[in-house]
Amino acid sequence: MRHALLSSLVLAAFVLPSALHAASPGSVSAGGVTLASTHIELPFGTTLYTGAGADVMNANCLGCHSTEMVSTQPNLPEATWKAEIGKMRAAFKAPIADADIPAILAYLMQAKGAK
Numbered sequence: 001m002r003h004a005l006l007s008s009l010v011l012a013a014f015v016l017p018s019a020l021h022a023a024s025p026g027s028v029s030a031g032g033v034t035l036a037s038t039h040i041e042l043p044f045g046t047t048l049y050t051g052a053g054a055d056v057m058n059a060n061c062l063g064c065h066s067t068e069m070v071s072t073q074p075n076l077p078e079a080t081w082k083a084e085i086g087k088m089r090a091a092f093k094a095p096i097a098d099a100d101i102p103a104i105l106a107y108l109m110q111a112k113g114a115k
Helices: 002-022 054-060 067-071 078-090 098-112
Strands: 027-030 033-036
Touching: 054 098, 067 098, 078 098
Parallel strands: none
Antiparallel strands: 027 033
16 A cells, blocks of 8 residues: 555656646646636726615625626626526525515616616
């Protein structure tokens, strides 16, 4: 067991550097898989949501989304915004209370609802 572990470590010491060297700049290859770096520019801002319902938006949404990110979204129907709020809770584990959902939905519909 100990010999097999030592053999694996020695093999990795010789194979991994050559695999990493063969990858293009900004990427890493090992074991037949190549991972490449990606740069994403997200909207960034320091402003708070304003207007009716802004308090619930500031409390629930600013932890992940700038006001600019929301303001650049397309106008969407209510069902789509409701699904987005559900996705934030289910997929991204946003700690949005059930009681806050109607106010968030109302704010989004006023600001970015389908016209």
